[in-house]
Amino acid sequence: MAAVILSFPTLQGFRTFTQKLSWPKRGVRLASGVARIEKVLIANRGEIACRVMRTAKKMGVRSVAVYSDADRHSMHVAMADEAYHIGPAASQQSYLSMEKVLEVAKKSGSHAVHPGYGFLSENTEFAEACKDAGIIFIGPPSSAIRDMGIKSTSKHIMSAAGVPIIGGYHGDDQSNERLQAEAAQIGFPVMIKAVRGGGGKGMRIARSEKDFLEQLESARREARKSFNDDVMLVEKFVEDPRHVEVQVFGDTQGNVVYLFERDCSVQRRHQKIIEEAPGPGISAEVRRKLGEAAVRAAKAVDYVGAGTVEFIMDAQHNFYFMEMNTRLQVEHPVSEMITGTDLVEWQLRVAAGERLPLLQDEVALNGHSFEARIYAEDPNNDFMPGAGPLLHLSTPEADESTRIETGVREGDEVSAHYDPMIAKLVVWGEDRAAALKKLRYCLRQYNIVGLNTNIDFLLSLSSHPEFEAGNVTTSFIPQHYADLFPAPSAPSAAATCQAALGLVLREKSATHSFTRHSNDPFSPFGLSSGFRMNLGLSRSMSLQLGDKKVDVLVSYNDDGSYTMQIGEELHHVTGEVESEGGASFLHCSVDGVKSRPKMVILNNTVHLFSAEGRAEVGVPVPKHLAGVSGSGAQGGAVAPMTGTIEKVFVKVGDAVEAGDPLMVMNAMKMEHTIRAPKSGVIKRVFFSEGSQANRHAPLVELEEEEEEQEAAQ
Template sequence: MFNKILIANRGEIACRVIKTAREMGIATVAVYSDADRDALHVAMADEAIHIGPPPARESYLLAERILEAAVTTHADAIHPGYGFLSENAAFAQACSDAGVVFIGPPPGAIEAMGSKSAAKRIMGDAGVPLVPGYHGDDQDPAVLKQSADDMGYPVLLKATAGGGGKGMRQVWAPEEFDEALAAAKRESMAGFGDDNMLVEKYLTKPRHVELQVFCDNHGNGVYLAERDCSVQRRHQKVIEEAPAPGMAEALRQQMGDAAVTAARAIDYRGAGTVEFLLDEDGSFYFMEMNTRLQVEHPVTEMITGQDLVRWQLLVASGSPLPLSQGEVRINGHAFEARVYAEDPDNDFLPATGTLGFLQPPEESRHVRVDTGVRQGDDISVYYDPMIAKLIVWDENRERALQRLATALAEYRIGGTVTNLDFLYNLSTSKPFVDAELDTSFIERHNDLIFHERHQDLAQELPLAALALLLDKQNRAAAPAAGDPSSPWNDSSGWRMNEPHVHRLTLHCHQAEHAVEIEQRGELYLVSAAGTQTRLQGTLNGEQLLIDREGHRLRGTFARTHDGFTLYMNDGACHFQEVLPDTGEDDSGGSGGGLNAPMNGTIVELLAAPGATVKADEALLVMEAMKMEHTIRAPADGVVDSFYYQPGDLVDGGAELLAFTAQEE
């Protein structure tokens, strides 16, 4: 067994690997960029090596820096995690050449599956069923389009070197093909240094079911049940579950045998995932094989009782698989929800920010939180904006789903926009509860998932206002405020011959609301939204206890840089205190230009200065947080000028171009 391993990754997967290594008595080395100097994975590891500036291409993707760190710290092996160098055959070979064990498959296996078109040919030769499509070497756009025309629309464009939804586009009609192909090729070249594409028939209502496989150096290979990953956005998974709902044992065995056959076809070693499209009639087709540990591996761990990172370390050190196929057992049901800093209401636009408040649900044998961040950490523009993976388990799907809904409701995050409400709405929607799953689930049930929580100002405003008042009083009474017995530090609202009244103005739900609170000892009469509410309450740190005329409630009150949030069992109310107007004018305008949605890099200008364009016509493409964002014309008009050129870095909110709308 290894004495020391280096984790060539960051965030939650680095923390995840460190936990298992520590349990096995293996020392760990972390690597970090400037942006991750104070990151959790750096704090957890026994040693840490600085490898460069924040951009991944200048740090985490530099194989020579990673290997140098491993040699310098005398690490026996390198665990690549997922993403970055995890599926880089050249890096795996470089590790071998340097005498450092690569905790993953051999370079040949990675290379075989690294090209989606080559992988299709290998799987076809091995008898694994394939989706109809074009997987040829001729990359002439006319040839690609002709293949799409011949098989009929819709089709799916996929980067042959891609993964994680990058370089992938659905094309529904011939007239959409050229723009979609250009975008997919740009994204693939930026992400993988390769813009070769394949074209496949797009199944309109398939499920995405994947099999976890493991092979060792002694000829053994097993599958550890399946995961249903059908619920996706931007071709990236949102909620995964294991086992797949409604999976018959005969079909599981058939798919599992096909997955192990696929692994054996490339002489595989270690953990891998064979992904299939499962059609409504029970037929299934090979999609791709990921030659690494998957983000969603915890659901497999929860239902099998196995630590897959431990399996990886054992296999890489030469030990046989811990279990044979006949010894693998499935127990209960598990879900994983990916908690992201992103705005689901704005096409899942990634978000940045400081995690001013972070309170995950309490962990237990039913609830697990895999994360790489702590309260106070920044969500950086340089990396994926995932905050955590929330994993739950129980004896059956119904109970596990109830665990998931409860844990999502208990998750408290302040300081950045998140997808928590979206995840809650999705996981409690009737079609999801009924397991009516397919890869278009989110689009198909858009109205159910994206509904806003009912706003009850008469209920929310009094609680929010009292929480803010109690917070003010606690801060004023703190020793740092001076002499607590001084009348100048009294914040009770006392006035001679006048009621003790506090007047606040709160901004929430896109409007300002005046609130009056009359304090009578421990009783507070709160007048807001046209009603008066009698409340009693205490705020101990962040924990709020409220008595509303005999109805006792618990909540959490969080203060962040962008205001305050009151978390209650039925949702969260975010608000700001509107301070008295000082007469200063901070208004400003964008001059009719279009602004960058976030920090990023200009990729391509799609119109010429002076060009007349139609509404919604693509004007430029920028890349941020591993995604392309197309800036489109807000109306018919003229592009006056661009302020940036391809390759330029831009700040979020920066005006990108001057645009004059056509007058009606």
């Protein structure tokens, strides 16, 4: 059946229409062939656990959470009707422990288990264990997980089903020699992939025969760590492809539908950071062919539940099967937004034995949706993941066209033990241009203090002319690197004045508070002008702008305004601080230009957020208070984050060049190669393979080679 494309003036009107087609929302029914799901255990954490719980609550289904030591006070634990501790922070001993999860499912009387994504979601043994225990696994049959989870097997099945595939080697001979020979025959560049898993784990690109073995070993190590399986396949790497995937859904009655495609091309480290639906520039004819190919793929393995068929697409819109993810995808909300559906509700209903709420000719496409993944990471440092507390967190207001999918609150900590995703910002618009405008508006309202995030990068990316035009490929970031990573610029003079004003007003508030609580209203410590510091009507303030210090001379005027001198320039400044919804806003005017930035002052830094962007102005700490800094590994390498040392390549006495690999660290579910910051000789190696290193811990100490030292003297 053909898909229906309808037009509605508002998202609410569209959802009203689709809800009339769906089953009544009264919880899972008891009927012939329909199971009872009144309590569901979510075998996951973070935002996806919270996402499932919201729908379960809406349907009248009780939710059960599991949590590790690191998540004892997390949001998903607080949201659940019941919560059970299942072990240490390490996922292998908690969220990946089938025995512990099933024990809680039985103890809690859960009728079903929802695995979310990641962890046990695509584990055949876990799906079978749930079935053996008489517990419904909210996912496809274990046979479908097995067939689609092994990429080599899935390629054969897809080829037989008439789904286009790309050529490569998927054989049993896993020797280095055979894989390298096959790669040479295919022709470089090639993609090396773990046959199990997904999420960019165990994937490397070898661009020449010279680097093939290094990339192969790195992919194997990561695959063993993530999936306990290091069998690899090799296939031709399509240069500058698009990553286009189709949301499919099947029921136990043999019905399978597609809910259109998503474009997930813009990636870093083979992981998506921004997704949209439908795909830009894809014609109705190609859309239909994509959907029908995805349905053939699902039917070939008797698929039930939510799944995603992933394709790579070339410049001519030819597409080839890549893999099938046998679970709910991270980016499923964009498909929900353009179809007016709740796919978690569909999962619960189909798992209970109900027919799909909509058949293909009832699935309507309306508008456009974007999802931006907000990560704790440093884009300017090769997207290095981070961890730490969310000291300040404020988000756009959620409404019919804006969703905030998150599992953290202000004050929570992004743990080094798990994925560094903070949230998913999902927006909808009547067309792509409207949705993109909404995305950028909401990104500017997503304000975080406490750790590095990719929000500024997402703004830069979504504002790029080529992205606006829909010209996206998996090479988008490296192709437009110079535009996406401009040289950092110091805060403007206006932002500097705003920061100085914020500090002056904070001091004024503090001194007024002192006066109210003091028995001496005439105390000089209760004055908020320069007089308190014997400076007359002015005072000098030193601020840190990027890597340089700037002195600001602040003069207090009789009318309550301020004159601020920065270098030779004079600026007239007025303003006051107002609190609104727990946030502080600086109502100010700089040289007659009025603005209302949000202001957060934490850790000797003034953070300003406005429609023009974000600015940080520091307050230098006096040297006698700064403490002693340093790693102890003089000129050496330090751990960028807390993690496990997987591989050590060097020993004491080895000579290395700048950029040579020293160690491989596994942290935040990813492998990171630690490289020599300069040439020298290894003096000390502080960690062995298998040991845990804390953030900023010295890993290797380097000393310059003797000839370099002599030349320097």
